[in-house]
Amino acid sequence: xxxLRRRLAEAWPHLRALFIAYHVAAVVxxxxxxxxxxxxxxxxxxxxxxxxxxxxxxxxxxxxVDVTPTELGDRLLRAxxxxxxxxxxxxxxxxxxxxxxxxxxxxxxxxxxQRHPAELHVELQEGESWRLIYRxxxxxxxxxxxxxxxxxxxxxxxxxxxxxxxKNYDELARWLAQEAAADHPQATAxxxxxxxxxxxxxxxxxxxxRPKGRYEHTRTFSSADxxxxx
Amino acid sequence: xxxLRRAYAALVAFxxxxxxxxxxxxxxxxxxxxxLYALLSMVVPxxxxxxWIDAADGGMQRLRGDHWLLELLGGPTGAVxxxxxxxxxxxxxxxxxxxxxxxxxxxxxxxxxxxVRANPTIIGGYDHLLTNALWLLFLGGATASLSVDAxxxxxxxxxxxATVAAWxxxxxxxxxxxxxxxxxxxxxxxxxTPIGGFSALYWVYQEPTWRRFxxxxxxxxxxxxxxxxxxAVTWIWxxxxxxxxxxxxxxxTPERPGRLRALAQRFDLRAGxxxxxxxxxxxxxxxxxxxxxxxxxxxxxxxxxxPEELVSAVRRLRRRPVTGAPDGDERAPxx
Numbered sequence: 142x143x144x145l146r147r148r149l150a151e152a153w154p155h156l157r158a159l160f161i162a163y164h165v166a167a168v169v170x171x172x173x174x175x176x177x178x179x180x181x182x183x184x185x186x187x188x189x190x191x192x193x194x195x196x197x198x199x200x201x202x203x204x205x206v207d208v209t210p211t212e213l214g215d216r217l218l219r220a221x222x223x224x225x226x227x228x229x230x231x232x233x234x235x236x237x238x239x240x241x242x243x244x245x246x247x248x249x250x251x252x253x254x255q256r257h258p259a260e261l262h263v264e265l266q267e268g269e270s271w272r273l274i275y276r277x278x279x280x281x282x283x284x285x286x287x288x289x290x291x292x293x294x295x296x297x298x299x300x301x302x303x304x305x306x307x308k309n310y311d312e313l314a315r316w317l318a319q320e321a322a323a324d325h326p327q328a329t330a331x332x333x334x335x336x337x338x339x340x341x342x343x344x345x346x347x348x349x350x351r352p353k354g355r356y357e358h359t360r361t362f363s364s365a366d367x368x369x370x371x
Numbered sequence: 372x373x374x375l376r377r378a379y380a381a382l383v384a385f386x387x388x389x390x391x392x393x394x395x396x397x398x399x400x401x402x403x404x405x406x407l408y409a410l411l412s413m414v415v416p417x418x419x420x421x422x423w424i425d426a427a428d429g430g431m432q433r434l435r436g437d438h439w440l441l442e443l444l445g446g447p448t449g450a451v452x453x454x455x456x457x458x459x460x461x462x463x464x465x466x467x468x469x470x471x472x473x474x475x476x477x478x479x480x481x482x483x484x485x486x487v488r489a490n491p492t493i494i495g496g497y498d499h500l501l502t503n504a505l506w507l508l509f510l511g512g513a514t515a516s517l518s519v520d521a522x523x524x525x526x527x528x529x530x531x532x533a534t535v536a537a538w539x540x541x542x543x544x545x546x547x548x549x550x551x552x553x554x555x556x557x558x559x560x561x562x563x564t565p566i567g568g569f570s571a572l573y574w575v576y577q578e579p580t581w582r583r584f585x586x587x588x589x590x591x592x593x594x595x596x597x598x599x600x601x602x603a604v605t606w607i608w609x610x611x612x613x614x615x616x617x618x619x620x621x622x623x624t625p626e627r628p629g630r631l632r633a634l635a636q637r638f639d640l641r642a643g644x645x646x647x648x649x650x651x652x653x654x655x656x657x658x659x660x661x662x663x664x665x666x667x668x669x670x671x672x673x674x675x676x677x678p679e680e681l682v683s684a685v686r687r688l689r690r691r692p693v694t695g696a697p698d699g700d701e702r703a704p705x706x
Binding site: 154155157158161162164165168169172173174189192193196197200240241242243244245246247248249250251252253254255256258260277278287288290291292293294295296297298299300302306308309312313316340341343344346347 | 379382383385386387412413416418421422426431432433439480481483484492493495496499502503505506538542545546549550553554557558559560561562563566567571572573574575577578579580581582584585587589590591595660661662
């Protein structure tokens, strides 16, 4: 037994050094963009990424490279699939470790600022007309704004502009409608919509222009149905 | 082959180095407080029930969670989360207080990860930074000083001879530098580059998701130019963050030749790096609501300093005369 302990004590500095090397490799490799994120169809369909590709294509054209945004996008997508295959293989020995010990990585923060935001609007039907009760950063429509201002709610709602997931949106819309119907007994219906627009460049903001957008993903709920058993 | 052997021997020696325990202890206290804040900021407004509990038990969404502990316990049900969340709060307090040794630190990381992974859609970068920090604190046995454990086992809050392995604190530095550099590398959107006129921060402030208040005034010429400069500095600073490792290497090997190494002995590159980082994180705190991301990042900044530097900084602060009279140890005995 003491022999085993002695051997372990001798091996310990080496085991510790190898563990540190493994941890360092895990941190580096898992910090590379994950394969799913690089090749996500929702990402490649997004207005933001299309605008980025158009910007790079225009810069290349100015530099004398004859490439259209579509061609550049196709090439980049093929390259992304290639890189994703490599990072997938590289990260395999480390993923289990990171998941179990809490050493997950993933640091794509503000990678491409959102220039095509989508605001969540909540409206009540009172008689024949609709009344807006919630819109971000609007003091006149600030119902449940404290809840919606929490950073995790911001993350949840902000994702709809980047990669729309119907399940998440429908669940949020239903919850908002239930709460709105409970808080406003006079309302006959509740409507939840996304107002999507393109942010304006500085010159247009200075001129006093306001972004003009369009509504999408409208969900309308009857208050009578909402007030039934949940 | 000889070089490889030398490098391996250096790694073994590096892994065996020890240092005073106060550095990792201060990091532990800061991490515990950020964990407490992250949990209470959900519990106090009741958002834990809404976002971390399955719809069958009153939450907003159908949730399954993707953490082994959650799967073992049966998923994010009301009963499971009703037990996990208070446990997480208790563990955060114990982490900050330094009670329970490595067991507390390991449990804190696992329970926090299980809580936030109840709903992976709303996980933030700060959650990952927290669980990474707790893992490193566990590896380092960070309750050797400034802790209830030290008081109970050694009879002093700060035992004079308490030491810990140096590599967990150094891995925390490495972790943060990797975060910054890969964040910078990920910033491939045209607005972060000269092609997009370094307009990224302007666009961040135009969209409603993260900004705290109306920022349309940033379209005015002077604020816009300042934001362009800030975006360029942020991007370059983030991508270049990993270079700081070279500085630490040069500082650790002063006997070797090289002009850059000589410069590293004369000038403390950390000061400039940390100054930019603090301005960046304070700017984020003031203008954007991204949760405790800045707080946990700044907690990691404690690891940039050797424990001796932190202790002497605290000593200097305590000795600074407030009303012109000396304080602490230097105070003249009362008559």
